[in-house]
Amino acid sequence: MDNVKYPGIPTTGDGSEAAVWVETHVSQAAVTYPITPSTNMGYGYQVAVANGRTNLWGDELMFIEPESEHSAGSASEGFALAGGRVVSFTASQGLVLQKEVLHVISGKRLPAVFHIGARALTSQALNIHAGHDDVYAVADAGWGILFAGSAQEVADLALIARRAAEDSQTPFMVSQDGFLNTHTVENFNLPEPELMKQFVGDPSEKLINYFDPNNPVLTGPVENQDAYMKGRIAQRAFYARVIPALDDAFKTYAKMTGREYDFVKGYQVKDAEYVIVAMGSMTSTIEAVVDELRGKGIKAGLLRVYSFRPFPAAQIVAALKNVKAFAVLERTDEPLAGSNPLTRDIKAAFADALDGYPGFPKIDRLPKIYSGGAGLGGRDIRPADIMAVFDHLRGEGEKRFFVLNIKHPLALEPEEGIDIIAKGTFRMRGYSVGGFGSVTTNKVIASTTADLFGLYVQAFPKYGSEKKGLPTNYYLTVAEEPVRIRSELKNVEMIAINDPNALHYTNPFGGLKKGGVVWMQSVEKDPRDIWASVPAWARKTIRENDYRVYAIDTIAIARDVSSRADLVMRMQGIVLLGVYLRVAPFVERLQLSEEQLWERIEKIIRKYFGKRGEQVVKDNMLAIQRGYREIIELPAEIIATEPEEVGA
16 A cells, blocks of 8 residues: 555545545536435535535536436436436435336446445335345346445445446446445545546546537437347447456556455455355455454355446356355345346356356366345344354255344354454444434544544444334444454443433343443432442342443533534533543553543544534533543442442
């Protein structure tokens, strides 16, 4: 990275912000209709338009929101026909509703780029979480399709897709997993504006205006039996340019940034005996498990598929032809087909290779091919589940199709207690109520921790359309190296109980390490009264595990500090940031004095809130300081007793 011209600008953010950063610099307009979980992308672009932003060539950005996703597709087509560089953001049913227009956009050779917050399609039930059903449903529409697995990959593949699209006159989709990428905060490097300008190029020099009256062109005519097939097959001349254009974009981007991508990319695959093939956010978890198994002498590997279309059939065969067995994990289930979509394409690739099809490596044997359904509708994919897959491959399990992390005859049974962590890891699991702003709080804590201490973070929310006013969780991991496990946190070093009722409807202490930290929202000031408010079973658990217990009334402080009533709820989270800084080990690890801590925090707060005025900065600083200083730690002698013994 030190030898490249454009290593990127370090930041923290989610996949939605990564997409918005790129598109507000290189595109000219967003034409979109909001649908969860892609809405934040459209919102971010709309904010840029409202602020009068221009792209890198001085074009004033435009935002168009028509009456439906189908209309958004049609309007995107029109903008592209007029020679404009257009982007759209959609997901799930919204993407499928556009399918009619997607065929037209590709048939007219319009190099639009759409960002997909990949989400399960409504089937037996509505679900707003991650699934690849929607992207698979439009895979035959003639678009390039790239799958990103992190915020970094979203930013980079957005640029790669744009360049490849315009060089081949073929539209592209960049897919990222809903919520697991679109809303998960992590460290990544923003592509520099100068890099984007050079890599993508001026739209006025690269795009064709089909509506130019001086150069009239007929598009989308009616073609009968004598002409349609000729036109359809003639499209192959354009599609022949896609692989070279995408390959050139991958290689050029790597030279400029040091960040390498390819149609497929192997991790520990060269000498692997057992491999998992996957796309999207699950790949980082698989990578971490591969390292764990390698440490035990097991030759495991991961094959990431970045390009689902064009499908890299020969490259996949070349990567996997020598393994004993591999499993393809997919976020979908298509039981009436021969196999699920990615598995189906890979099996066809091996059949072609075995048949001696031109362009394929020569093979004389087939590895054992397994297929698995995992993560449908955002279902958790844990390291233990991935371990179970590798165990299944090594044991030559009978289930050639299996499922993960549900109770079902096809399910693989994982070994419990597996905990893979990065160096210097500190994890927090929060218990709150939907609508309390806890998810935003988690993001603020993550971003501030990364900026303040130079650490790696992952703020992982548990969203739900039904959660407003109901119990919810949030997760935060901080470490000294990149956080690769992307799943709900069963094992943690701290729990934050924003909602005291959590002690009555669940056991929040599950997986909390011995000697861990418990923070509770409490209106009480006296440690004896705080302890008396804890249920007897929880007091027993706390004593048996030597937990350290802290409490504070973040709501009262927020009401007291905030100079604006509409900011009280957000201020609760800022108070919690102060609590987190006090009880987490990072200040102590870096041996910072309190004065040094406040100097660093003020710089960060000014970066985030400086535009809102000096009073907002002061309110935030006071909220953090009060959270830090007013936190109440329950003394060991009180925890050792029962309330009646201390007069409660």
